[in-house]
Every structure is written in structure tokens, then in C-alpha cells.
Amino acid sequence: MRLALAALLLTALPALAVETPLSAQQFEAYATGKTLTYSLSGEVFGTEQYLPNRRVRWAYTGDICQEGHWYEDADLICFVYDGEPEPQCWQFWQTETGLHARFNNDPEGTELSEVEQTEKPLYCAGPDVGV
Template identity: 55%
Template sequence: MFRLAPLAACAALLATAALADPGTPLTAEEFDALSRGRTLTYAAGGQVYGIEQYLPGRKVRWAFLGDICKEGSWFPDGEHICFAYDGLPTLQCWTFYDTPRGLTAQFRGDPAGEPLVAVEDSPEPLGCAGPEVGV
């Protein structure tokens, strides 16, 4: 019985390490093949964060949960995929991984931060509310 305890502890450590190491980052081509034509809902820490629609030509449409949509585009920057959104002055760069949990994104410069995980996948376009709907 006592001999099994070290083995169980090692197995638990290996499982934790596997979750902490998402693997090899996706290339721009791999990311495009996995995302184009899809609308993905992302969550962080189990809470829905936002939704992004991936369009042809590396175009995107993003909305934080309950917010208006932002149009943008993406491009590779080393192992990162960077997003430039209309009206936002800073780039949003992420490293994407294809994991058993789903498409996972880690924000550049925040390796210890909570990753975003695609929790829903739809071929339908992102429904965007405008800022002046009902006015």
C-alpha cells in the first residue's frame, strides 16, 4: 500500500504538468485551417468571455459578452497570432494551441494568466448589436 502512494503522487504530478503545458503553438496556417468559417465562444476560468467569428482573408469580428462587435484582422508574429481591431489602438497577440480541452489561447506577455478556451463552436455568423439599435 505504501509503495503505491509515490506512484499515485507521480501520476498526479504528470497529469498537472500535462494541463500546464498545452503543447506546440499553432502556426498561422494551422490556426487559419482550424478557425476560418467558424464562430467560437471563448471562456476563461469557466466564465464566458466573448465570441469571435473568423472570416475569409484573415478577417474577424469580435464581441465581449454583451458588448458591440469590433471588426478586425489577424496576422502572424512569430509564434503569436495578433489581432488588430478597428478603433482599438493596441494589438491583441495570443499563442494558440489545439488541446483536448479545445482551441486554447494564451495572451502574449502573461504566461501565468488564465488562458481562453473555445467552449462553443458554430458555423453561424456572430449576431452583432449596433450601438444605436432602437434609437
């Protein structure tokens, strides 16, 4: 019985490790200098460029870019963007396929998955291009 319980616990440990949220230092080390594209339910949702000093540039797919910054709040990574003073806080964790993010206090369980990674900057079209 004890051996079976020990074996069960050991096989469950990797699954638990996957759900351990990244610390701010881990998130910063992973993301800084990269541009990550995220999907929601299999559809591309948006792309974020992670700049030095915890600055970010975000764009929903097909939308204009927003400048902002991020900070740590407990085990959450919170983003504040120009023109949107309300922080948007997420829990990030790393898997074999990249980052996953779960929106804080979301009854719908919004979860994003990293689907692309590059070191190229995020292309930002202006709002008045072609006018």
C-alpha cells in the same frame, strides 16, 4: 534505468505536444469559417467569427462587435481591431476540447478556452438599437 527514463520520456511527449503553439496556417485552417466562443476561468468571455482573408469580428459578451484582422508574429497570432490600433497577441494551441489561447506577456496568465463552435455568423447588435 535507461528503460525507465525512456518510458518516462515517451509518456511525457503527448503533454508536450499539447503545448506546441499552432502556426498561422494551422490556426487559419482550424478557425476560418467558424464562430468560436471563449471562456475565461469558466465564465463566457466573448465570441469571435473568423472570416476569409484573416478578417475577424469580435464581441465581448454583451458588448457591440468590433471588426478587425489577424496576422502572424513569430509563434503568436496578433489581432488588430478597428478603433484599437495596439495589437493583441496570443499563443493558440489545440487540445481534445478545442482551442486554448494564452495572452502574450501577461503576468496574470490570461488563458481562454474554446467552449462553443458554430458555423453561424456572430450576431452583432448595433450600438443605437432601440433608440
